[in-house]
Amino acid sequence: MIREPIAGPRAWTRSTIRESDWRIALPSSCLDEIERLARALERDPVPTCLLDPADYELHACRGLLDEVRRRLDEGPGVAVVDRIPIERLAGRPRIEAVFWLLAAMVGRPVVQTRDGEILVEVTDTGVRKRIGVRGYRTSVAQPPHVDNSFNHAPPDHVSLLCLRAAREGGASRFVSFCSVHNALLAEHPRLLERLYLPFHQDRQGDFWPDEPQTVFFPVFELRPDLRCRYTHFTIPAGYETAGVEMDEVTRAAFEMMTRVVQDPELCCEFTLRPGELQFVNNRWCGHGRTAYVDDPARKRLMLRLWHRDGGSRRYRG
Template sequence: MKAPEFKPRAWLAADVERDSSWIIRMTPDEVAGFDDALQHAVGLNKPLLAMTAEDFPLPDASRRVLARAIESTQGRWGMCLLKGFPVDQWTEAETRLAYWGMGLYMGVGRTQNRASEIINDVRDTGASYKVKGGRGYNTNAGLDFHQDSCDVVALLCRRTARSGGTSKVISSIALRDEVERLRPDLIPVLQQPWFHTYQNTQDPTQPPFYRCPILGDDPTYFTVRTNRKNIDAAQRDFEDVPRLTRAQNEVLDLFDQLMPSDKLCYSMELEQGDLQLLNNYVTLHSRTPFEDFEDPDQKRHLLRLWLSVPTSQPLPPQWEEYYGDVRPGAVRGGVRGSAITQEFLDYEERQAKALGMRWRKWRPLVTREAATAAP
């Protein structure tokens, strides 16, 4: 994949309303390529982690549309909505297989939870959100604005809810600009070390919390990482984490005021067959609560991939503790969990090589034994 021609820029909700260049509607030929590749992969019956791109043989047109989608996430908007996957014609197992096959062309999949899963099912399982270790993807709750732990998060919509579940996205560059306009004194506060909980998704060798500034300090490559739920949980759960200062609480309160505003926040209804891709360094996203159908076969269901992508930007050195590697185009991010397998490690190295990405064997930069709460 070539590097994007335009770096991400700040956008407001009205800008996204006026310009739909971030939306790609696939042609029948492009869609047919995915269907044909799926039928080939079904016949092979290989485990997901054993697959290569050759096992999901996409024609050029279908490959190019995926490349355009990833390019859009690294360019002007920091996001893409790719429409038209025939999930209504695929079983759940076929959808999962096709989705993994697509990912083999886009990046290196990352593990996403305590169970070290490579594809997460985003659906309500009756879990709770704002509790210790709570995650939003398996609830029907409205979510705080946040970003996921990877270069690009991809959500494939298999079924929609009866009502609600609206996706909300903001430009974190525009958010920074608003803070700078209203409270320029808080910008340095955003660049301080902030403590976040891992929500029990860390490798057993890692401490249960990590340090990462909310705002990166690189003048060329913009980065933001924030999730108030995880910051507040670190305060609640760990006595050795420094208490938030008055200024830190003020900036979090200002974020809460600005992020859902009509000026910054763009709402989109994901339809069946939509694939939403977001650059986690320049966008933040959330979701409204939803009401589901009673029939289990009709309940809201999205599939989530976390991807490292070949055209990713460099990250600030202070982010290495969490992401593991800050070099551009490197395999990084995800959460290790407690069930990493040799099959995953083999896939990770093989897929990185296939895409020409930088890769090195993972190791914790901060261990549980060595962890201190000093900034």
């Protein structure tokens, strides 16, 4: 357990993070490359999951995405590229291809579901949030969390391309789990100790019939630096699925974590606009969103990739 306050650029709060720390404008050199790339893809298409940035002239974009990766790993853990001209890319196949090629320069894309999906739509499918339904298919609020906290190998980085915003709500919200850790260490050290011990988590339907429906992982781990596996929904769902009562300290630790990750003094919030690319370090930076209401004719739509450089590309890692 870390027993000293965490310092440095990872431990930001609402009052210390500036927009220039996470927002990166797309320079005209990158814009030119992206437009040339879209024309090349239109004339000479390649299936999206076979696209390799090394096959294209993307020198300026490579510099930009190297800077994104630096901000994810050595900076605040969140970055937004402002913005890809999706309206000029001549349709969804080119948009997906450009997203794939840019995001693949941040990290290797990996499978996101047991069924082998690698490029996922984040949109409200109309299903109700319940055990077994993953949050990206609904419009409910999601407090800052880690994607795939219930898997053996969660992605290291998560990227989103906004295609359409919601009519109301759907703001992105971020928190540094290093700052959450600092707040808990200062105010609730005993509960923080409990967060270093395992919690049951429900696997949200993404497990095989010969496997258990829950996993048992700590919320905070040192591997070798701080790594977090907090998700507000999967932990109580895990206790329910496993048929285990939370004891008093377990419940208090989970509830305090849930309160602190949503502390307005710690969170940074903004609304993604169409064409903006959002990246997050999924190891120690939480991301979430407020609930949203769609225009039924133009539903909020994001494309999502998960990235992990180690292990295999398979869902189980």
